[in-house]
Amino acid sequence: MTFLHKTRPLLLCFITIFNLVSLIACQPATYNNHACLGPGNETATAGYKSNLTLLLDSLSSKASDKSFYNDSFNGIYSLFLCRGDVSGNVCRVCVNNATQTLTQECPSDKRAVIWYDQCLLQYSDINFFGQPQFYPRLLMWNTQNSTSPEEGNIGTLGLFYSLVAQAPYEENMFGTNEMVVGNGPGRRYGLVQCSRDLDVSSCSSCLGELLNQTEECCIGRRGWRILTPSCFIRYEMYSFYEQTSSDPPDSPPVDEEAGKGGKSTGKIIVIVVSSIAGVFASVLVAGFWYYSSSVKKRKETGTSGRNLLSGSQGSKSDQLVEEDTHLYLSDEDHTGEMYHFNLATIQAATNNFCRENKLGEGGFGPVYKGKMFNGKEIAVKRLSMNSTQGLEEFKNEVKLIFKLQHKNLVRLLGYCLEEDEKLLVYEYMANTSLDAFLFDPEKCKLLDWEKRSNIITGTARGLQYLHEDSRLKIIHRDLKASNVLLDDDMNPKISDFGTARIFGGNQVEANTLRVVGTYGYMAPEYALEGLFSNKSDVYSFGVLMLEILSGKKNRGFYHPECGQSLLTYAWLLWNEGKRSELIDPNIADDCLIDEVLRWIHVALLCVQDDPAARPAMSSVILMLGSKSVDLPQPSTSPYSAARFLHMINLPSSFSSNTFPYDQSSTTGSSQPRL
Numbered sequence: 001m002t003f004l005h006k007t008r009p010l011l012l013c014f015i016t017i018f019n020l021v022s023l024i025a026c027q028p029a030t031y032n033n034h035a036c037l038g039p040g041n042e043t044a045t046a047g048y049k050s051n052l053t054l055l056l057d058s059l060s061s062k063a064s065d066k067s068f069y070n071d072s073f074n075g076i077y078s079l080f081l082c083r084g085d086v087s088g089n090v091c092r093v094c095v096n097n098a099t100q101t102l103t104q105e106c107p108s109d110k111r112a113v114i115w116y117d118q119c120l121l122q123y124s125d126i127n128f129f130g131q132p133q134f135y136p137r138l139l140m141w142n143t144q145n146s147t148s149p150e151e152g153n154i155g156t157l158g159l160f161y162s163l164v165a166q167a168p169y170e171e172n173m174f175g176t177n178e179m180v181v182g183n184g185p186g187r188r189y190g191l192v193q194c195s196r197d198l199d200v201s202s203c204s205s206c207l208g209e210l211l212n213q214t215e216e217c218c219i220g221r222r223g224w225r226i227l228t229p230s231c232f233i234r235y236e237m238y239s240f241y242e243q244t245s246s247d248p249p250d251s252p253p254v255d256e257e258a259g260k261g262g263k264s265t266g267k268i269i270v271i272v273v274s275s276i277a278g279v280f281a282s283v284l285v286a287g288f289w290y291y292s293s294s295v296k297k298r299k300e301t302g303t304s305g306r307n308l309l310s311g312s313q314g315s316k317s318d319q320l321v322e323e324d325t326h327l328y329l330s331d332e333d334h335t336g337e338m339y340h341f342n343l344a345t346i347q348a349a350t351n352n353f354c355r356e357n358k359l360g361e362g363g364f365g366p367v368y369k370g371k372m373f374n375g376k377e378i379a380v381k382r383l384s385m386n387s388t389q390g391l392e393e394f395k396n397e398v399k400l401i402f403k404l405q406h407k408n409l410v411r412l413l414g415y416c417l418e419e420d421e422k423l424l425v426y427e428y429m430a431n432t433s434l435d436a437f438l439f440d441p442e443k444c445k446l447l448d449w450e451k452r453s454n455i456i457t458g459t460a461r462g463l464q465y466l467h468e469d470s471r472l473k474i475i476h477r478d479l480k481a482s483n484v485l486l487d488d489d490m491n492p493k494i495s496d497f498g499t500a501r502i503f504g505g506n507q508v509e510a511n512t513l514r515v516v517g518t519y520g521y522m523a524p525e526y527a528l529e530g531l532f533s534n535k536s537d538v539y540s541f542g543v544l545m546l547e548i549l550s551g552k553k554n555r556g557f558y559h560p561e562c563g564q565s566l567l568t569y570a571w572l573l574w575n576e577g578k579r580s581e582l583i584d585p586n587i588a589d590d591c592l593i594d595e596v597l598r599w600i601h602v603a604l605l606c607v608q609d610d611p612a613a614r615p616a617m618s619s620v621i622l623m624l625g626s627k628s629v630d631l632p633q634p635s636t637s638p639y640s641a642a643r644f645l646h647m648i649n650l651p652s653s654f655s656s657n658t659f660p661y662d663q664s665s666t667t668g669s670s671q672p673r674l
Helices: 002-025 046-062 088-105 152-169 200-217 262-302 343-349 388-401 434-438 449-469 524-529 534-550 566-575 593-606 617-625 641-647
Strands: 031-038 068-073 076-082 111-116 119-124 137-142 174-180 187-194 224-227 231-236 304-309 358-361 366-371 377-382 412-418 421-427 473-475 484-486 492-494 501-503
Touching (some): 031 224, 046 068, 046 076, 046 088, 137 200, 152 174, 152 187, 152 200, 343 366, 343 377, 388 421, 449 484, 449 534, 534 593, 534 617
Antiparallel strands (some): 076 119, 137 224, 137 304, 187 231, 358 366
C-alpha cells in the first residue's frame, strides 16, 4: 500500500500526459481549400456515390501506414498524399477529414480535390494517374512584404532551386531546406513535394511550373504557398515542418554501487519522476506552441491572400472571387461557376475533334459540337495552334465573358488549358448562328416577323447590358450576324468576346492601332482612325438591323447606283420614298409595314456618320418598344467602311501590309463564331 501511495502522483502524471498527448494527436488537420471540378453538368448518380464511398473508405484505411496511396474502383480514380514529414497518425486523421469534407462540399461532382496542410486528396472519373495536373492551382500568401533587404529574389529562388533539383529523385519526392538571412538569427524555410504517381520528369516539370509563378505572385512576401493536385511548394519565415532530429545524447551511466530496498526504489522513483516531469513540461510546451501557432494561423488568415486558378492566365484580380468557405472561379456578380475541363473529357465529347463534329471556323479557330457523358451537348472553341492573335483573344474572352451573365449573352461553361490545347466550352446552340438562317435561301423563310423582331430586341438588350448595366463596361467591337447565336426557341445570344474591350470609370472612347472586327460592320471612325466606343457597337447593331429587316447581306452587297454597301442602298430608298422596297419579301405578308419602316428608321439613326448623333442602346430599345417616342431624322448618307474600300479600289482580299490593320482579325467569316 505504501508503494502505491507513493506512486499515485506518478500514475496521475501518466494519465495527464496520456490525455494531453491524445488531445494533441487528435487535433484536426489544417484545412486550406478545395475545388469541385465537375463536370458541372454531370450529376453524380447514387451508384457513383456508393462506389466513391467504398473507394475512399479503402484509401482511408491505408493512411495509417502509408503516406501515399492511389487506387481505382469501377471507373473512379483516387489518391491521397500526406506531407513527407508527418506521422502515420496525423496522416490518417488528415485523410479521414479530407474524405468527409470533400464529399460533403462536392456532393454532385465527379471530380474534386482538397488540400490540407498535412495532406491532399483527389478523385475523378478519368484516370489521371501519372499525369501532372497544373490546375486547379491554389495560391496563398501573406499580404505583408518581407522586411529583410538581404532576402531578395535571388536568395528565395536559390532556396527552391536546390529543392526542385533534388526532390524528384527522393524516394518520397519530398524535400525541405532553410537559409540564413543576413548576419542575424533569422531563417527562411522551404518545402516541396510531388505526388508519387508521377515520374521524375513529370515531378520536375510540375515543380518548375510553380517556381515560375512565384515571381509573379509571391517573391518578397513573408510567406506563401502554391498547391496543385500533383505538387506543391511552400515558403515561410518560421519552421512549419518536422525537423530531422539529431542523435539523442548518451544515456547517463548506471550507478553500479546503488543499494537495494527502499533507498534504491526511492532513487528510481526520483529518476523516473524527473524524467516524466521533463516529458510533461515538454508536452505542455508543445501544447502551448500548438495553441500559439493555431492562433497565429487564424490571425494570418485575416491578412492573407488566396487565389484559386482554374486554368486561366493573367493577373490575380481577373480570375478569383473569394467566399467564406472556399474559392471558385466565378462571374463578377457571384451568379455562376465555371469549370476547368480535362482535355480527355473534351476529346471524348467531340470524338477527338472529328470533321463530322465541326460546326464552323472563325478568326479564332474551329468550333466543334460535343456531347458529354450525360448527353448534354456543348460547343467547343479550339484555338488555332499557329494563331498568336488567337491566344490573346483566348485570354481576353476567358477574362471577360465569365464576368458577364445575361440571357442574351452566350454562356461560357468552362475551358481547358492542357498540353498545347486552348479550348473554350460553351452551351450548345442547336440553331447555330443568325447568318445560317438569314442568308440561306430556304432557311430564311423560317424567320418570320415575330422571330426577327425578337432577335433584334434581344440583341439590343444584350448590348445594353454590356454598355450600361453590367459592372464592367464592355465594347464588343465585332457584332455581326455570325456572332449572334440562336437557341432552341430562336432567342438571340451575343457571342465571341475575343476582341471585346473593357472601359473603366467615365471613359467613353479609346484609340487603337490594331483594328479588329469585320469590315462592313465597322463604324467609319473605327475602321479609318482606330477610334472605338459604345457608339461603334451601336453602328454595328444598325448594320445588323438592316440585314435582318432586308434579308440582304452587307458584306458583298452590290448595287449599280450604290456600290458595295447595303447602307447606301437603304439610304437611297429612304430618300426616294421607296422605303418599303427594303423590306424582305419573306416577312412582308406577316408584319405591320409601318412598324417595320419605323425599325428601319431606327437602324438608319444607328449608322449615322457622326458617333454623337447615334442613340445609346437604352434609347434604341425605347424607340423600338414605344411608338410614342418621336424619332429624329437621320443625318447625311451613312459612310461605311465597305464604301470607303470601294472608293479607293482595293480588292476585298487586300493584304495587311497595304492597309495598317491586322487582316486575320478583320476578315469575316460566314461560319458561326462562338
